[in-house]
Amino acid sequence: VSNSEEWDEMTSGNGTIVGLFGSGGFAREIMPLLRAQVLRAGIAPLEDIVFVDREPGPDLVNGHKVMGEDEFFAAPHPRKLMNVAVGDGRLREKIWNAAVARGAEPFTIQSDRADMLDGNDLGAGGVYGHFTMVTSNARIGKGFQCNLYSYVAHDCVIGDFVTFAPGVKCNGNVEIADYAYIGTGAILRQGTPEKPLRIGRGAVVGMGAVVTKDVPDGVTVVGNPARPMEGR
Ligand SMILES: CC(C)(COP(=O)(O)OP(=O)(O)OC[C@H]1O[C@@H](n2cnc3c(N)ncnc32)[C@H](O)[C@@H]1OP(=O)(O)O)[C@@H](O)C(=O)NCCC(=O)NCCS
Secondary structure: OOOHHHHHHHHOOOOEEEEEEOOOHHHHHHHHHHHHHHHHOOOOOHHHEEEEEOOOOOOEEOOEEEEEHHHHHHOOOOEEEEEEOOOOHHHHHHHHHHHHHOOOEEOOEEOOOOEEOOOOEEOOOOEEOOOOEEOOOOEEOOOOEEOOOOEEOOOOEEOOOOEEOOOOEEOOOEEEOOOOEEOOOOEEOOOOOOOOEEEOOOOEEOOOOEEOOOEOOOOEEEOOOOEEOOOO
């Protein structure tokens, strides 16, 4: 390298920093996916892929810098990409909106072992973990988390800030409203084009549930066949 300007250019990356909001267990699980994707596509150098937390935490987590929110937004990079690794859909939306208001752009994390088939319409800022699949003609809102080994089958319609824990089997023609949470290993029976199976807004499907009927807004169901939990 012949002069210091060139050296600065090389070492300051390309002007993009990528922040993963949250540094809990899920954030630590998806950081390797984000890192591989960002480096593969040449979006930002390793040192500009960071965890972002409310407050600055330990200096490094699994080799990545942990920045406080203010530090992230004060970084000199003109382009700030972000994803929010928080399982609660409503909290995820709150953090997302605050980050977008400060100039960050949502970035979808997609494992190189995730499969997207035909004609899907995927919203911004999703997470598609290892061994996930969206088959064909699904419509998915923003901030969807599709945790490892989960699938979304044909013609499903998924709202905003919906969360799938690992291993969710969401069969065809299922509609899931905003903020719903589907627990690990749940099975959602297929609907039909005329009568999709519907999971309500903010509903919770417990781990291992076998859902054969619509779930109303805000209701928690468990068991096989899934029934509302006592007192919910
Ligand atoms: C359904 C769920 C939300 C309820 O949580 P909760 O309100 O804290 O419920 P509790 O743990 O107090 O359990 C209440 C009762 O329901 C039972 N129960 C809890 N979850 C159940 C489930 N998924 N299926 C069947 N029964 C369940 C408990 O055994 C307990 O029974 P008891 O009253 O006879 O002792 C939760 O258990 C669940 O399934 N969460 C999803 C977990 C998950 O997928 N995690 C993935 C992390 S990535």
